[in-house]
Amino acid sequence: MLLRPAMSTTSSHWDRFQKFFVRYPQMGFSIDISRMSFEDGLFESQAASVEKAFSAMKELEAGSIANPDEGRMVGHYWLRDSSLAPTAELKTEIDATLAATLSFAADVHSGKVLAANGQKFTRVLIVGIGGSALGPQLVAQAITPANPPMAIDFFDNTDPDGMDRIVAQIGAEFATTLTLVISKSGGTKETRNGMLEAQAAYTAQGVDFTKHVVAITGLDSELDKLAVAQGWLARFPMWDWVGGRTSVMSAVGTLAAALQGVDVTQFLAGAAAMDAETRQRPVRENAAMLLALMWYSAGKGKGAKDMVVLPYKDRLVLFSKYLQQLVMESLGKEHDLDGNIVNQGIAVYGNKGSTDQHAYVQQLRDGVNNFFAVFIQVAKARDTAGFEVEPGYTSGDYLQGFLRGTRTALADKGRESITLSISEVSAFSLGMLVGLFERAVGFYATLVNINAYHQPGVEAGKKAATDFLKQMGQVLASLPASGGGATADEIAAQLGIDAEDAWHMASHLAANGKARLAEGASPVSDRFSAL
Numbered sequence: 001m002l003l004r005p006a007m008s009t010t011s012s013h014w015d016r017f018q019k020f021f022v023r024y025p026q027m028g029f030s031i032d033i034s035r036m037s038f039e040d041g042l043f044e045s046q047a048a049s050v051e052k053a054f055s056a057m058k059e060l061e062a063g064s065i066a067n068p069d070e071g072r073m074v075g076h077y078w079l080r081d082s083s084l085a086p087t088a089e090l091k092t093e094i095d096a097t098l099a100a101t102l103s104f105a106a107d108v109h110s111g112k113v114l115a116a117n118g119q120k121f122t123r124v125l126i127v128g129i130g131g132s133a134l135g136p137q138l139v140a141q142a143i144t145p146a147n148p149p150m151a152i153d154f155f156d157n158t159d160p161d162g163m164d165r166i167v168a169q170i171g172a173e174f175a176t177t178l179t180l181v182i183s184k185s186g187g188t189k190e191t192r193n194g195m196l197e198a199q200a201a202y203t204a205q206g207v208d209f210t211k212h213v214v215a216i217t218g219l220d221s222e223l224d225k226l227a228v229a230q231g232w233l234a235r236f237p238m239w240d241w242v243g244g245r246t247s248v249m250s251a252v253g254t255l256a257a258a259l260q261g262v263d264v265t266q267f268l269a270g271a272a273a274m275d276a277e278t279r280q281r282p283v284r285e286n287a288a289m290l291l292a293l294m295w296y297s298a299g300k301g302k303g304a305k306d307m308v309v310l311p312y313k314d315r316l317v318l319f320s321k322y323l324q325q326l327v328m329e330s331l332g333k334e335h336d337l338d339g340n341i342v343n344q345g346i347a348v349y350g351n352k353g354s355t356d357q358h359a360y361v362q363q364l365r366d367g368v369n370n371f372f373a374v375f376i377q378v379a380k381a382r383d384t385a386g387f388e389v390e391p392g393y394t395s396g397d398y399l400q401g402f403l404r405g406t407r408t409a410l411a412d413k414g415r416e417s418i419t420l421s422i423s424e425v426s427a428f429s430l431g432m433l434v435g436l437f438e439r440a441v442g443f444y445a446t447l448v449n450i451n452a453y454h455q456p457g458v459e460a461g462k463k464a465a466t467d468f469l470k471q472m473g474q475v476l477a478s479l480p481a482s483g484g485g486a487t488a489d490e491i492a493a494q495l496g497i498d499a500e501d502a503w504h505m506a507s508h509l510a511a512n513g514k515a516r517l518a519e520g521a522s523p524v525s526d527r528f529s530a531l
């Protein structure tokens with residue numbers, strides 16, 4: 001029998017709520033799965049898989065090679081409780097790196113570490129992408145003080161226009177800007193380009209880049225070697241046993257957070273507290289396992305339903321984007337652990353409430369029923385004394401009303417939702433949320449028998465881009481300087497490449513002042529020549 005969220009009486013809603021409501025009172029956290037339509041016997045039918053997930057997680061935390069394809073341990077849980085680390089050396093390294101990031105940040109704030117001109121640093125520029133940017137971006141948006149000690153900007157792409165805008169905003173303040181170049185592999189091209197663009201911006205302001213830049217990267221990576229060779233201000237390690245998408249509690253996240261005045265210790269403590277709760281049984285009180293089981297039941301173990309993340313709090317607006325990488329890069333896999341083709345995944349999107357109610361929630365209620373929502377409710381409305389927008393009601397009352405109202409409106413139409421509640425947005429509670437979803441992803445991966453800790457699919461696009469860029473160089477060199485130019489077909493035939501690619505390469509060169517285009521009636525008759 002399916003327990004439908006839309007029930008006949010109000011009291012049955014209340015009963016179901018009580019039956020499935022779980023809270024961790026000392027953490028100000030709760031999860032309500034009562035509006036999910038899971039089967040009555042779900043916990044029993046999944047008992048064996050759940051046991052497997054618990055033991056796989058236990059082994060992972062103890063240092064097993066939980067990422068078999070890459071032959072790596074998976075140690076992000078150790079970052080917030082280093083006593084879990086499988087060796088004394090690793091524990092020492094984790095503790096020393098955390099201490100080093102915190103003391104470096106304190107030295108920057110106190111002026112012990114100064115800009116080349118002898119003044120205190122006033123801004124931070126982060127250069128990184130994917131897991132090396134999303135965590136620091138989430139932290140910056142969610143838990144920095146309203147007026148942080150240092151302003152922060154990001155180069156998280158190789159879009160020159162995006163970088164130009166930030167460079168223009170920083171302007172002469174490059175003289176007191178500290179740049180963190182973050183790349184686990186140390187070889188990501190977008191980040192390499194961002195670093196070179198940053199270097200050029202410093203140079204344009206007459207500032208010595210090397211005295212303003214810090215590297216956070218794997219030991220002996222390309223980036224690490226460059227930092228050593230050029231004598232950068234500082235270097236902090238990233239380890240192969242921490243995945244990019246779970247690196248926010250390594251130096252990747254802790255240094256930027258500390259520079260912005262975030263209570264890093266509380267951030268880690270929140271995750272550690274959630275870790276402790278979600279190692280426990282019974283299953284019905286384990287928020288991470290409940291999440292994993294809800295994902296499994298909603299999507300039939302095949303990702304048939306998307307997860308729409310709706311935090312009703314502006315400061316959590318990036319959480320859905322953060323979860324998009326965490327969930328989709330972890331669970332979006334072609335093969336299972338036995339090599340079968342399974343094409344797994346769960347699509348994640350979202351922004352914030354109540355804003356999204358004025359955009360796509362229309363479809364969620366009335367359109368295709370291919371999702372479940374995750375509401376994130378924050379009990380404390382604001383830090384300052386509020387006022388009433390109409391007699392008896394504040395803006396915060398409205399925000400809460402819209403959350404509850406949307407949840408009810410969805411349930412009335414048989415649309416599923418989970419509600420997570422936290423008491424306030426703080427370093428501790430953000431740590432909790434991150435920890436919760438990390439473990440839910442790990443558990444779910446075992447339920448569907450996949451490796452959550454590698455990302456083989458990402459490489460295909462990188463390789464194709466490398467080929468494209470190489471061929472574009474050949475196209476540039478091949479363009480005729482005189483005559484009527486060459487068509488894409490002629491360029492392609494000469495170089496032995498695809499004509500459509502040749503047309504796009506030549507068009508890009510023409511749009512950016514490196515080639516001349518005589519536009520024809522259609523792409524096939526466009527003619528390209530050298531400048």
Ligand SMILES: O=P(O)(O)OC[C@H]1O[C@H](O)[C@H](O)[C@@H](O)[C@@H]1O
Binds near residue numbers: 129244245329
């Ligand atoms: O930190 P990096 O090595 O520069 O990697 C940055 C990002 O790019 C890769 O392609 C991966 O898909 C991400 O998981 C990673 O976070």
